[in-house]
Amino acid sequence: MSKLTQRKSLDYIKKDYVRTRTMPGSWYLSSYKFRFNITHHQPMLEKLKEKKLIANQCSGCNRVFFPPRLVCGQCLVKPDRWVDIRDTARVATYAIAYLKNPDTGQVEEKPMILVQHDGADTCSIAELAPGINVKDTYIGMPIKAHWKENATGGLMDIEYYDPIPDDAKDIE
Ligand SMILES: [Zn+2]
Structure with missing residues (x-):
């Protein structure tokens, strides 16, 4: 941990809000209907069959979305361009999951x-190759998609990500 982040965490004081009023009530979650529109994924899913990745790009801000987005959250317009992106990527951040083997x-x-793919501005959640030690994982780590042998055009066509050699000069 650098000196700066260490100081920041020491100075942090959680604000304690005074509870002023409590209202009785309930929220009927089951009365809500959710509908997920993923039709904008279709061109990407088709390309997955060829083990290729495409992302969509907003013509307002030029951001490249992978996975594709229906609407650009900044410009509130539909991304209208498709662009090729690489199957190499970087670890943008990571968390350690503790899983009990049944x-x-x-x-x-x-x-x-x-995962932030090379050429994309957004990230997706994925797994590293089995057997990769948590201690060897770091932010900025170069990785590459590990494709399923027979890609079917589904989101699971990339099974996980394999680490690839890091050419950064300061890594030692
Ligand atoms: Zn935009």
Whole structure:
């Protein structure tokens, strides 16, 4: 941890809000209907069959979205261009998941990663290759998509991400 972040965390004081009023009430979640529109994923899913990645781009701000977005949240317009992106990426951030193996009962550490593909401005959640030690995972780590042998045009065509050599000069 750098000196700066260390100081910041020491100075942090959680604000304690005084509870002024409590209202009785309930929120009937089951009365809501959710509908997910993923029709804008279709061109990307088609390309997955060829083990290629495409993203959509907003003509307002030029941001490239992978996975594709229905609407650009900044410009509030539909991204109207499709662009090719690489299947290489970087670990934008990661979290350690503690998963209990149902067979052995043992708790295993597994890094869950946020992936930013080269050429994309947004991220997606994925897994690293099995057996990668959490301690070897870092932000900025170069990775590459590990494709399923027979891609079917589904979101699981990328099974996980393999680490690739890091050419950064300061890594040692
Ligand atoms: Zn935009």
